[in-house]
Amino acid sequence: MLEINNLVVQIEDKRILNGLSLTVNDGEVAAIMGPNGSGKSTLSYVIAGKEDYEVLDGEIRLDGENILEMEPDARAAAGIFLAFQYPLEIPGVGTMTFLKAALNAQRKSRGEDELTTPDFIRRVNAAADTLEINKDMLKRALNVGFSGGEKKRMEILQMALLQPRFCVLDETDSGLDIDALRIVSEGVNALRAKNRSFLVITHYQRLLNHIVPDTVHVMAQGRVVKSGGKELALELEASGYAEYRTNEAA
Amino acid sequence: MPAVQETVDRVRAIDVDQYKYGFETTIEMEKSERGISEDVIRFISAKKDEPAWMLEWRLDAYRRWQTMKEPNWARVSYDRIDYDQLYYYAAPKRNAAASLDEIDPEILKTYEKLGIPLREVELLEGIAPQNRVAVDAVFDSVSVATTFKAELAKAGVIFMPISEALREHPELVRKYLGSVVPVTDNFFATLNSAVFSDGSFVYIPPGVRCPMELSTYFRINERDTGQFERTLIIADKGSYVSYLEGCTAPKRDDNQLHAAVVELVALDDAEIKYSTVQNWYPGDNEGRGGIYNFVTKRGDCRGANSKISWTQVETGSAITWKYPSCILRGDNSRGEFYSIAVSNGMQQVDSGTKMIHLGKNTTSRIISKGISAGRSQNTYRGLVSAHKKAKGARNFTNCDSLLIGDQCGAHTVPYIESKNASAVFEHEATTSKISEDQMFYCQSRGLTEEEATALIVNGFVRDVLQQLPMEFAVEAQKLISISLEGSVG
Numbered sequence: 001m002l003e004i005n006n007l008v009v010q011i012e013d014k015r016i017l018n019g020l021s022l023t024v025n026d027g028e029v030a031a032i033m034g035p036n037g038s039g040k041s042t043l044s045y046v047i048a049g050k051e052d053y054e055v056l057d058g059e060i061r062l063d064g065e066n067i068l069e070m071e072p073d074a075r076a077a078a079g080i081f082l083a084f085q086y087p088l089e090i091p092g093v094g095t096m097t098f099l100k101a102a103l104n105a106q107r108k109s110r111g112e113d114e115l116t117t118p119d120f121i122r123r124v125n126a127a128a129d130t131l132e133i134n135k136d137m138l139k140r141a142l143n144v145g146f147s148g149g150e151k152k153r154m155e156i157l158q159m160a161l162l163q164p165r166f167c168v169l170d171e172t173d174s175g176l177d178i179d180a181l182r183i184v185s186e187g188v189n190a191l192r193a194k195n196r197s198f199l200v201i202t203h204y205q206r207l208l209n210h211i212v213p214d215t216v217h218v219m220a221q222g223r224v225v226k227s228g229g230k231e232l233a234l235e236l237e238a239s240g241y242a243e244y245r246t247n248e249a250a
Numbered sequence: 251m252p253a254v255q256e257t258v259d260r261v262r263a264i265d266v267d268q269y270k271y272g273f274e275t276t277i278e279m280e281k282s283e284r285g286i287s288e289d290v291i292r293f294i295s296a297k298k299d300e301p302a303w304m305l306e307w308r309l310d311a312y313r314r315w316q317t318m319k320e321p322n323w324a325r326v327s328y329d330r331i332d333y334d335q336l337y338y339y340a341a342p343k344r345n346a347a348a349s350l351d352e353i354d355p356e357i358l359k360t361y362e363k364l365g366i367p368l369r370e371v372e373l374l375e376g377i378a379p380q381n382r383v384a385v386d387a388v389f390d391s392v393s394v395a396t397t398f399k400a401e402l403a404k405a406g407v408i409f410m411p412i413s414e415a416l417r418e419h420p421e422l423v424r425k426y427l428g429s430v431v432p433v434t435d436n437f438f439a440t441l442n443s444a445v446f447s448d449g450s451f452v453y454i455p456p457g458v459r460c461p462m463e464l465s466t467y468f469r470i471n472e473r474d475t476g477q478f479e480r481t482l483i484i485a486d487k488g489s490y491v492s493y494l495e496g497c498t499a500p501k502r503d504d505n506q507l508h509a510a511v512v513e514l515v516a517l518d519d520a521e522i523k524y525s526t527v528q529n530w531y532p533g534d535n536e537g538r539g540g541i542y543n544f545v546t547k548r549g550d551c552r553g554a555n556s557k558i559s560w561t562q563v564e565t566g567s568a569i570t571w572k573y574p575s576c577i578l579r580g581d582n583s584r585g586e587f588y589s590i591a592v593s594n595g596m597q598q599v600d601s602g603t604k605m606i607h608l609g610k611n612t613t614s615r616i617i618s619k620g621i622s623a624g625r626s627q628n629t630y631r632g633l634v635s636a637h638k639k640a641k642g643a644r645n646f647t648n649c650d651s652l653l654i655g656d657q658c659g660a661h662t663v664p665y666i667e668s669k670n671a672s673a674v675f676e677h678e679a680t681t682s683k684i685s686e687d688q689m690f691y692c693q694s695r696g697l698t699e700e701e702a703t704a705l706i707v708n709g710f711v712r713d714v715l716q717q718l719p720m721e722f723a724v725e726a727q728k729l730i731s732i733s734l735e736g737s738v739g
Contacts, residue, residue, distance in 0.1 A: 048694045051686070072693035073701075081694075088691040091682070092709025098695075101705055106696035141709065158695065 001025050002047075002166050002197065007058035009039075009046055009222075016042040018222035019058070024166070024215075029198040031208055031233060034219035035241040040201045041085065043219070044170040047199075048082040049075050062166060076102075077109040079165030083155040083172050090142040095154070098142045099124060103161060127160040131187045148175035156187040167191070168199045173207040185210030205237035220244035271498035271529065275360045275471050282339035284474075288312065291444055294339045298413040301420050311433045311443035318437045324600040325629045325661060326569045328542065331507060338445040340472040342389060357389055360469065383463040383494070384409055386450045388479055389471060396450075398462065405461050407491075408453040412480055415451035422453055426484055430513035430550040430577070438509040438571075439546040442478045446511065449479035454489035454520070463719060465494040468508075470530070470541065476507040483513070485520035487553065492523040492719065498530065498566075505533075505568060510545045518553030518580065523561070525718055526574075527726050530566035532733075535624070537596030540568025547574035551583035551612075559586035560603065561717045563726040565733040568597060573631065575604035578612035578640075585614040588717040590726070592733045593626035593658070602632035602663075607643035607673065616647040619711045622658035623734055629661040636673035643673040652710050653683040654703070654734065704731050 002024045009017040016039045024030045034040055046053050047060060049072035059066045067075050090098060104114045115123070128138065131153045143151050152172055159167055169188070173181055188198070188211050200211055208216075208230065216232040217224045225244060226232070282290045291312055295305040320331075342354050384398035386409065402409050408419060415423050433443045450466045470477050485491055508530060514522050524547075533540025543566075549558035560574040576585025587603035605614035614634065622628040628651065636643040651660035662679050684706050692702035707730060708715075715723045 048690075050690050071698075072690060073696050073698050076694055076696035084691065088685075088688050090688060090692070090706060090709065092712050093705055094709075097709075098692075098705065101701065102692075102695035102697055105698065105701055109696065162695070 001061075001063060002199075003059075003061045004047075005059050005061075007043075007046070007060065008056040009042060010054050010056060011042070011052055016053075016222050017046070020219075020223050021058075022217060022224055024197045024199060026197055027192075027194045028215065029192065029200060029211065029213045031200045031202065031211075031213035031216045031230075032219055032224075033202060033216060033233060033236055035245055036203075038219040038244070039222040040219055041170055042222075044082055044168045044199070044201060047075075047166075047168055048072055048080060073105065074109070076162070076164075077106045081159050081162055081164035081167045083152075083159060083167065083169045085170040085172075085174060087143050087151040087155055089144045089146075091144050093142050095138045095140060095142045096121075096124065099158065099161060102158070106162060123161060124157075127157045130160070130190060131157050132183050133157060149177065149180035152176060152180065152184055153187070156184055160187065160191060163196075165195065166197055166199070168201070170201050171203065172200075173202055173204060181207065181210060205233045208233045218244060271531070275356050278354075279340050279342060279472055281337045281341075281472070281475070284337060285334040286312070286336070286338055286445065290338055294445060294447060297339065297341070298416065300413070300416050303424065304416055307428070307433070308444050311440050312445075314434055315437070315440040315444055318440055320437050324571050324631070325627060325663075326571060326598040326600050328505070328569055328598075331505075331542070333441075335474065336507060337472065337475045338478070339447055340475045341447075360389070360471070383465050386411060386464075386466040388448050388450075388466060388468045388477075402461070402464075406455040406458055407460055408451065409464055410451055412449045412451040412482060413447075415482075419451075419453070422484070423451065423482065426482055426513065426515055427480075428513075430515060430548050431511050431546050436546060438544040439511050442480060442509050442511045442546070445476075446478045446480035449481040449510070449512075450483075451481075452483040452491060452493065454485045454491045456487040456489060458486075458489045460489070460491040463492050463494060465496065467496045469498055470506055470508065474504070474506070476509065478508075479510045481510070481512040482515075483522060483524070484515045485517065485522045485556075487517045488519040489517075490521045493525070494719065495524070495526045496529070505540060505542055507542045507544070508567075510547075512545070512547040512574075514549035514558055516549065516551050516553060516556035516558050516580075516583075519555045520553060521557040521559075522549065523559045524549070524574070526560075526562040526564070527729065528562065528564045528566050528570075529729055531568075532566050532595060532597050533568040535595045537568070540597075541566065543567035543570045543572060545572040547572065548577065549575065549585070550577045551580050551585060551609075553583070554580040554609070555582045556580050557584040557586075559588070559717070561586075561588040561714070562590070562601075563714075563718070563729065564589070564591040564599065564601060565729045567599075570597075570599045570601050572601045573603055575606065576614060577606045577608065578614065578643075579608045580612075581609040582611045583609055584612065586717075587614075587616045587618070588714045589618045590621070590711045590714045590730065591619070591628055591630075592621045592623075592730055593628045594623040594733050595626060596624070597626040597628075599627070600629040600631055602630045604633040605635070605645055607634075607636040607640040607645070609640060611642040611644075612640060613644045614646075616645070616649070617714055618647075618649045619714055620649070620651045620660055621654065621707060621710065621730070621734070622651065622660050623654040625657045627659045627661070629663060631663045631665075633665040633667070634675055634677075635665075635667040636670045636675070638669045640670050641672050643668075643670060643675075645673075645675045647675070647677045649677075649679040650710065651679075651681040652707070653681065654707075703734060707731075707734060 004022045007020040218226040386396045530541035620628040
């Protein structure tokens with residue numbers, strides 16, 4: 001379970017999150033929607049532990065433990081995963097090399113044995129098949145020369161491999177065509193489990209047709225201003241964010 | 251994959267003191283008087299019992315050197331070197347003569363500590379013949395031991411200290427010494443010609459593939475001593491040799507000079523592969539101490555279809571001034587240069603290569619990877635030239651620089667000269683920086699900062715590491731991680 005209480009965050013003296021509170025229960029898929037500049041991406045980075053953000057107040061608890069003091073790699077080992085909106089390219093580092101290094105780093109920090117190579121390859125191949133990822137892609141340097149859709153699928157492959165407790169998907173649907181959207185969504189749905197929860201950040205309702213959320217939260221001015229069931233997303237699709245923008249202006 | 255993990259593990263296991271070869275051996279030494287003079291040169295020559303022509307050669311070099319000026323075109327800066335304050339010869343009093351048993355046990359211990367066992371019994375244990383490496387160990391000014399000499403002699407291979415070769419094979423040494431790097435070549439090479447003390451001599455007879463890797467391990471130990479080694483390798487027609495060189499020195503607050511000359515000669519259809527892992531003491535983080543590494547290395551592809559390949563991993567030295575080059579004289583000859591130069595702290599590197607195309611259809615390839623961290627400056631300086639007769643000459647050059655942090659510098663200075671319209675030269679260069687976003691991305695997948703840096707750097711240098719012999723590649727990878735420790739954050 002992830003609990004965020006009264007989170008206040010700024011970057012370079014600019015306040016982005018203003019006392020945001022949110023709880024995502026085990027097994028729950030929560031969607032976050034909201035206009036540009038409402039602080040959605042900031043929230044995802046702060047959960048994952050990006051340095052540039054200054055947390056002035058509040059806490060983020062994963063299963064009761066405050067993770068705000070933890071380094072990003074420690075958070076990853078504790079089960080936090082962020083699927084990036086813009087995944088980074090790592091030239092010269094083979095995708096398989098990267099995946100194995102990441103997986104074993106996490107296992108090591110949890111005091112588990114390293115995976116054997118055959119076991120590792122089996123897991124990667126299984127995940128790659130589900131996500132319709134060409135095996136040739138696994139032989140290339142991580143994300144280098146990948147198309148936008150390939151990069152997003154690689155994010156989900158990493159998620160499948162690392163088996164996190166809490167997944168943040170930051171606008172995973174941006175830049176995807178309809179087929180890729182379906183494949184990525186199926187990949188995510190296959191990972192839905194009782195002990196795993198998701199925070200799905202998106203501008204558009206269409207992603208939520210594929211990944212059906214349990215709860216929908218609307219963010220504006222760095223706060224959750226409205227929460228509801230999946231029907232809230234449909235309302236937003238019809239009415240737009242105008243109502244919340246007015247708030248913003250005021 | 252395992253190699254990456256290994257690097258990561260090694261990085262983790264390293265203690266605070268990054269340079270682990272910085273210890274000093276206390277041992278009785280015999281030295282020449284301080285400074286340089288004709289008398290000092292006569293002293294060195296007499297110590298080595300050299301033929302008269304060799305002494306004349308040295309004196310001639312010394313006289314020329316006195317008229318020369320220290321070069322200042324490299325992108326490095328340092329206080330003036332006082333050549334009158336250096337010792338030009340320092341040798342352990344109990345020197346190796348007939349057998350290892352006569353070597354000072356302190357020296358044996360030193361090499362053991364460096365991970366270079368000199369006793370063949372230890373070397374042989376559990377190592378298949380094809381994986382054996384013959385070692386020439388040079389301690390300050392003299393060679394203290396050379397292993398596997400007898401076994402190599404069976405194949406006709408001569409592998410011995412150059413001072414010994416001057417006595418046993420004077421005609422061979424005389425024929426080739428200075429034929430690639432002339433006495434007057436440059437300030438430091440001329441100085442070396444006057445006072446060179448020891449180094450390795452290798453001769454591979456026609457048609458022989460050297461049965462094992464040859465290597466020389468250079469150790470500077472004595473204070474205020476310059477090391478001026480001289481290496482000469484001749485691969486006769488149709489022969490092959492792979493040669494490795496390693497270097498370390500104690501940690502000291504003052505600078506020490508290392509001015510070596512390496513000459514390679516490849517005759518028709520011969521191939522020489524020369525690898526260096528240079529780890530001289532780099533000085534501390536404020537730039538105190540460290541070795542001045544002013545080295546002239548050149549290979550002459552004298553015969554048709556010959557090949558010379560330089561591979562270097564440079565992590566040490568306060569200042570590196572070094573351009574291992576190839577003269578592609580024989581038709582269809584090939585020169586290669588693969589380099590990883592890592593600089594951290596206050597290190598200054600100005601290194602690269604020259605590929606001089608003289609013969610027809612000569613080809614060359616340059617792959618250079620510079621990694622700068624801390625407040626260091628790292629320059630690639632290279633020349634590719636084609637002379638009038640070099641019809642069909644081809645070169646491919648790729649220079650990549652990686653910056654870690656925002657206080658270091660990377661510079662690329664490529665010179666290209668072509669006097670033949672049929673020559674095709676390609677040059678690619680990139681400069682990149684490990685970005686905070688890349689680091690965050692890796693960390694968010696569970697890698698620590700050190701693991702992420704090691705992974706990214708290994709990716710960057712991968713194509714050069716692949717050129718190194720297996721054992722050296724592991725060693726080099728380790729070294730790169732150590733050199734970059736503490737460079738992030």
